[in-house]
Amino acid sequence: MDRSGTSPAHGRKRSTRLFALAGAALLALTVSACGGEAEEQAAVEPAAVSQEDLTKLPDATTFGTVEGAPSDPGGESTGRVVHPKKDLVVYKAVNGEPFAKLPTRQMGSPTWVPVVAEQGEWVQVLLPTRPNGASGWIHASDADLESAENTFAVNVDRENFEIEITENGESIGTWTIGIGTNEHPTPEGRAYIIASIEETVNDYSPIVLPLSYHSDSHETFGGGPGTVGIHTWPDDSFVGQANSDGCIRVTQEALDELVKLPLGTIVNIV
Amino acid sequence: MSKKRLAMAGVGALSAVLTAGVLIAPAASATGGENSAFAIAADGLLKVAKTPFVDDTNGASEESVAHLDVPENLLDVRALNARAGDGYAKASIADVRVDISALPDLGLNLAKPLVAAEAIEASCDNGVASSSVAAASVAGIALDVTAPANTAVEVPGLASVTLNKQVTNEDGSTTVTALSVEVNNLQTLDLASATCSKAGDDDGEEPTTPPTDDNGDDGDNGGDHGDDNGSDDGGSGSQSGHAPTPTPVKAHLDVTG
Numbered sequence: 321m322d323r324s325g326t327s328p329a330h331g332r333k334r335s336t337r338l339f340a341l342a343g344a345a346l347l348a349l350t351v352s353a354c355g356g357e358a359e360e361q362a363a364v365e366p367a368a369v370s371q372e373d374l375t376k377l378p379d380a381t382t383f384g385t386v387e388g389a390p391s392d393p394g395g396e397s398t399g400r401v402v403h404p405k406k407d408l409v410v411y412k413a414v415n416g417e418p419f420a421k422l423p424t425r426q427m428g429s430p431t432w433v434p435v436v437a438e439q440g441e442w443v444q445v446l447l448p449t450r451p452n453g454a455s456g457w458i459h460a461s462d463a464d465l466e467s468a469e470n471t472f473a474v475n476v477d478r479e480n481f482e483i484e485i486t487e488n489g490e491s492i493g494t495w496t497i498g499i500g501t502n503e504h505p506t507p508e509g510r511a512y513i514i515a516s517i518e519e520t521v522n523d524y525s526p527i528v529l530p531l532s533y534h535s536d537s538h539e540t541f542g543g544g545p546g547t548v549g550i551h552t553w554p555d556d557s558f559v560g561q562a563n564s565d566g567c568i569r570v571t572q573e574a575l576d577e578l579v580k581l582p583l584g585t586i587v588n589i590v
Numbered sequence: 591m592s593k594k595r596l597a598m599a600g601v602g603a604l605s606a607v608l609t610a611g612v613l614i615a616p617a618a619s620a621t622g623g624e625n626s627a628f629a630i631a632a633d634g635l636l637k638v639a640k641t642p643f644v645d646d647t648n649g650a651s652e653e654s655v656a657h658l659d660v661p662e663n664l665l666d667v668r669a670l671n672a673r674a675g676d677g678y679a680k681a682s683i684a685d686v687r688v689d690i691s692a693l694p695d696l697g698l699n700l701a702k703p704l705v706a707a708e709a710i711e712a713s714c715d716n717g718v719a720s721s722s723v724a725a726a727s728v729a730g731i732a733l734d735v736t737a738p739a740n741t742a743v744e745v746p747g748l749a750s751v752t753l754n755k756q757v758t759n760e761d762g763s764t765t766v767t768a769l770s771v772e773v774n775n776l777q778t779l780d781l782a783s784a785t786c787s788k789a790g791d792d793d794g795e796e797p798t799t800p801p802t803d804d805n806g807d808d809g810d811n812g813g814d815h816g817d818d819n820g821s822d823d824g825g826s827g828s829q830s831g832h833a834p835t836p837t838p839v840k841a842h843l844d845v846t847g
Contacts, residue, residue: 326784372735375724376709379682383671401833428650428675430841504846516836517843520648525698526703527838528845535846542844543653547803566846582833 330409347364347488364440365417366459370508373418380410380420380447380456382427382530383512386576388412388419389454390511392446395439397473400435401584402443403466410456414442418451420456429515429531434470434532436510448514450545452507474513474578474587475585478506478570481560483570485577495574498558500566502539505564505586507548518580523550527579535566550587613715623647624763624787625714627679629670630656634777636664636690642672649840650675664690675841677789681704681782682711688779691729697774702730705771705781712768714786719755719766721782728771739766749774786827 323491367378378384396411403424410420424431426448435443441461447454458465475484476497482492500506519528528551535546550568558569568589570578626645630768632638638660642653654671656711659666669684688705691698698704707726713719719739726733733753744753750772768782 370735371722372724375722375735376684378669379671379680379683381652381671381673383673406667411664413736423680425650425675427652427835427843428841468831470833479615487656495825500846515841516838517650517841519842520840521842522844524847527844530843530845538846541846544846545654547843547845549843551845564847579838580835582839583832583836 349494380449383545384449386449392453398435399472400433405464427515433582437569451535476589498561498569504565625674625679627672627674627681627784629681629683631780644672646674648842664844677716679784679786680713684709700729709784710768712766712782714784717788721768
């Protein structure tokens, strides 16, 4: 799904308007990098993207790979998730180069992505693609973006084989889990829940919660792209063990709570 | 490069493709779901099974193939993707180069590739179809990025080239194929095809909006969202209710166990 290299003409095509906006965008970026207030630059509108350029942009799904995407900047969660009501363009920066489209669905579930930074009418969101931690900016003043508050988060402590759900920062439950082997470790980082799947083929778990992260050691797995998921397991052999292929195995009791979490909920894996 | 050599390559290409296992005809597709998609298919002197092919027999499904090529430059395509689910389907493909005119039995004598494109995609959503192509050409003739349904493209020497081909199927579903080529009744080539019907429940909009419990009135119920970084008019996004509890959706995805 790497198509980011196929459209070097973007910059040239968006000539005059981009030029006019470049100064403001640069300033906005500078301010953003310092973590300061950026209201003055809030009015920066995205450069128009032609239908032809849109066609070239890869879809940001768990099957996709995007190159040149900004990495997750880290920092505190904004507690906000957004849902595109139509395919939205994802930019490398505020008014930066477009590099992907964010579709309205992920594996049949509505797309909800966590907001990790905000700058005026732009939001930086985490993406479900490879590489792990890929993010991008979308223009949020668009009426095609639905926004909601998410007070939940999940913490995964691999060393202690523990998963925790928090609400407003307060722990509301912890459970013992299983994680990936040393050969196929559960990747570390700030992932999020991309979909809620009532699995129709694999029978090890009634519900599977695929995460935005992918295995570093499995380029593909089964017929899938190596997506790391949270799910249960038919027996207790996983509890407190590192014996999965990278997924996070949880007890049914834990899964029963995890499936209630909104899509886009952050899963911090340490 | 002689035509004879290319003709030999055509045969070799087919066997190579089959042994590679990438293009094994998807047996499960025979029954098919109402919604389906594939990125490429060819029949005739060059045979390529629908690749990747997905349908919604097992719920939402998606597949990708990074790169598909046939030796001797007969075919070289990348980033093939297909996905389908209740009421939707989409197929896309990138860096397309199809040069099967080099097969002498086709009776083609083209100076340019039969098809070249940077990207091609077809999408079908709740029965509404669309498609687009980027930097695309057929036998060197540039194609419009978007075209009305069933736009015929005149290419001397080719039997039929249809852009944004749309068909209503017997079951009421709609199939859109971004680019469909037929050569002298000897070869067909379909690039980016999506078939969908109207969503089984409701109107195709998944249960995205209804927040869980406490804000039946749309969103701005005071509370604690006013602190979202103070950006000028709170104009980012629309409203800020609580994020909804997801409804599990029937689907199949092989995660890393």
